[in-house]
Amino acid sequence: MRPARSALAIIPAAVSVLPAALVTAALAAVPPPSLCAGSVPTRTRLGMVVSQNGIASQVGIEVMMNGGNAVDAAVAAAFALAVVHPAAGNIGGGGFLLVRSARGTAAVYDFREAAPAAATPKMFFVAGAYDPERHHRSHLSVGVPGTVGGLQLAWRDCGQLPWKEVLQPAIGLARDGFMVSEGLARSLRAVLPQLKRSPAALAQFTHNGEPYEMGDVLKQPDLARTLERIADKGAREFYGGETAELIVKEMRAGGGLITLEDLRRYQVYRRPPLRGSYRGYEVLTAPPPSAGGVTLLQCLNVLEDLDVSAMGVGSARYVHYVSEALRRAFADRARYLGDPDQVKDMPVERLISKAYAAELRQSIRDDRASVSSPERFDRPKESAETTHLSAVDADRTAVSLTYTLEDSYGSKIVVPGAGFLLNNEMGDFNAGPGLTDVTGLVGTAPNLAGPGKRMLSSMTPTIVVKEGKPLLVLGSPGAQTIPSTVLLTLLNVVDFGMNAQEAVDQPRFFHRWLPDGIQVERHGFSADTVQALVARGHKVIENESQGVVEAILVNAKDQMLEGGCDRRAPDGAAIGR
Numbered sequence: 001m002r003p004a005r006s007a008l009a010i011i012p013a014a015v016s017v018l019p020a021a022l023v024t025a026a027l028a029a030v031p032p033p034s035l036c037a038g039s040v041p042t043r044t045r046l047g048m049v050v051s052q053n054g055i056a057s058q059v060g061i062e063v064m065m066n067g068g069n070a071v072d073a074a075v076a077a078a079f080a081l082a083v084v085h086p087a088a089g090n091i092g093g094g095g096f097l098l099v100r101s102a103r104g105t106a107a108v109y110d111f112r113e114a115a116p117a118a119a120t121p122k123m124f125f126v127a128g129a130y131d132p133e134r135h136h137r138s139h140l141s142v143g144v145p146g147t148v149g150g151l152q153l154a155w156r157d158c159g160q161l162p163w164k165e166v167l168q169p170a171i172g173l174a175r176d177g178f179m180v181s182e183g184l185a186r187s188l189r190a191v192l193p194q195l196k197r198s199p200a201a202l203a204q205f206t207h208n209g210e211p212y213e214m215g216d217v218l219k220q221p222d223l224a225r226t227l228e229r230i231a232d233k234g235a236r237e238f239y240g241g242e243t244a245e246l247i248v249k250e251m252r253a254g255g256g257l258i259t260l261e262d263l264r265r266y267q268v269y270r271r272p273p274l275r276g277s278y279r280g281y282e283v284l285t286a287p288p289p290s291a292g293g294v295t296l297l298q299c300l301n302v303l304e305d306l307d308v309s310a311m312g313v314g315s316a317r318y319v320h321y322v323s324e325a326l327r328r329a330f331a332d333r334a335r336y337l338g339d340p341d342q343v344k345d346m347p348v349e350r351l352i353s354k355a356y357a358a359e360l361r362q363s364i365r366d367d368r369a370s371v372s373s374p375e376r377f378d379r380p381k382e383s384a385e386t387t388h389l390s391a392v393d394a395d396r397t398a399v400s401l402t403y404t405l406e407d408s409y410g411s412k413i414v415v416p417g418a419g420f421l422l423n424n425e426m427g428d429f430n431a432g433p434g435l436t437d438v439t440g441l442v443g444t445a446p447n448l449a450g451p452g453k454r455m456l457s458s459m460t461p462t463i464v465v466k467e468g469k470p471l472l473v474l475g476s477p478g479a480q481t482i483p484s485t486v487l488l489t490l491l492n493v494v495d496f497g498m499n500a501q502e503a504v505d506q507p508r509f510f511h512r513w514l515p516d517g518i519q520v521e522r523h524g525f526s527a528d529t530v531q532a533l534v535a536r537g538h539k540v541i542e543n544e545s546q547g548v549v550e551a552i553l554v555n556a557k558d559q560m561l562e563g564g565c566d567r568r569a570p571d572g573a574a575i576g577r
Helices: 022-028 054-065 068-083 132-136 149-159 163-176 184-197 201-204 221-233 235-240 242-254 260-265 292-304 317-334 352-363 477-496 500-505 528-534
Strands: 043-044 050-051 094-100 104-111 267-273 274-278 281-285 386-392 398-404 460-468 470-474 518-521 539-544 551-553 561-565 573-576
Touching: 043 573, 050 054, 050 068, 050 551, 050 561, 054 068, 054 386, 068 094, 068 149, 068 163, 068 221, 068 386, 068 398, 094 149, 094 281, 094 460, 094 470, 104 317, 149 235, 149 386, 163 221, 163 352, 184 201, 201 221, 221 242, 221 477, 235 242, 242 500, 260 477, 274 292, 274 539, 292 317, 292 352, 292 477, 292 518, 317 477, 317 518, 317 528, 352 398, 386 470, 386 551, 398 460, 398 470, 460 477, 470 477, 477 500, 500 551, 528 539
Parallel strands: 518 539
Antiparallel strands: 043 561, 050 386, 050 573, 094 104, 094 398, 104 267, 274 281, 281 460, 386 398, 460 470, 470 551, 551 561, 561 573
16 A cells, blocks of 8 residues: 655654744745746845755755754755655765855865775776676675765864754654655656666665655655664764664675775865856865866866857857867866875866966867867766755855765665665776777776775866855756856856846756767757857757756845756755745
């Protein structure tokens, strides 16, 4: 029998966080989907959370209403996403959290997954040949998770509420259940055949093998118990307690490499953000092992001395110059970038310098596309299934958080007894030494697997600052499209004066050097624009959609917060107080 349906199951954890009088108000504050439509942003004054799931956004706002700041809200929303958005929300993956305090101090919490100690550059080979199944769809594809450690360190440094209180909403959602949306039902149905490889995953995300339907209540008791242990004992429980033992047991059963020692040795790194500037605005973003920040700043530098606004948003000339900047940045990414703690000669400062950008800009012809050479180096394939959330509080502390399981639902493996999905982030390492070719195999040295090494990422959490105050907080999922998606949204605000929703709604495109071609959203660009790009020598390829930006803009005129919720994905919401 299916569980009973109940509208009150949408946000059951609210009772444990807020007084009863505020619960009704909080539920009433959930905006209808139509508020995410069109070009009118959600506006508020005191605080805002924008995420890919309205329940998680609501959790974040409730935490703010209970005295928490933007970090408390972001951490609570991230744990809630691990329950209500299992395709990418997680405690079994990793990512990057960028925070800028009201005082102006900033830090990036790097909780990217790490390779086990037994990892080697040729670990994805069988009998001397590369095996993509081992690389992307096996227990060997699982990296040591970083999310729990990363979220706790950010909270410990910057949060205000007790740790247990921040986790309580996620615990309630997992224990008591929440109503399955149309989007989640469709997602679970699509992934069902792949979940069959993991009995625990099949049990957690189906009714005895039958898919959930919209309106059903999804309860995850094993995940609730894991979250309760983390709430009671902190991240040390995940990396050295019962949860760690359950992870290792599953690794042994499936031939994975992660050991208890790998989990105990995992470290979250607090890194300074990359800092750049664009037309007088300060841009803060993620450093390696994210390549996204380097790509973003490099492209902004190339475009800064061009009259971008005069080109016109979406014009052929605009698309041409942005694509050429991206082409060069992605070529440099493949050649130079990797784990900063193991790749010692990364010329990051040069890559994001204005002088280097001037050299690149001079190499771009106005009338002709450049040529990408597959003989030099290439980039690894990444999954587009990541998720992002942005949060700003009344004091204007700002958080930009992007995290992932890699593929949608990660490895599709749920840890038995623990109730959470494991990542398949080892797939972000290059396939093996010497394997670079036009099919997409990659063999460049900086991003080959190795003991304890962190795989390269495209995640690009970003905060734009104007005159010492946050102007724009944003990020996106989308694998290698992420830097382009963030870049275009930033340009929409700075160069074209769009509000938050207009900037998010605007059609998108990207170029990643190889394969050589501009990918554009279907119906996003006119036939004349496409023809003008082809005439310059570009190959133009249509795709369905690109990215899911969750943005907050501080309106310069009235200091109101504007939320831009991306309509390209279901269930998202910008919610304020």
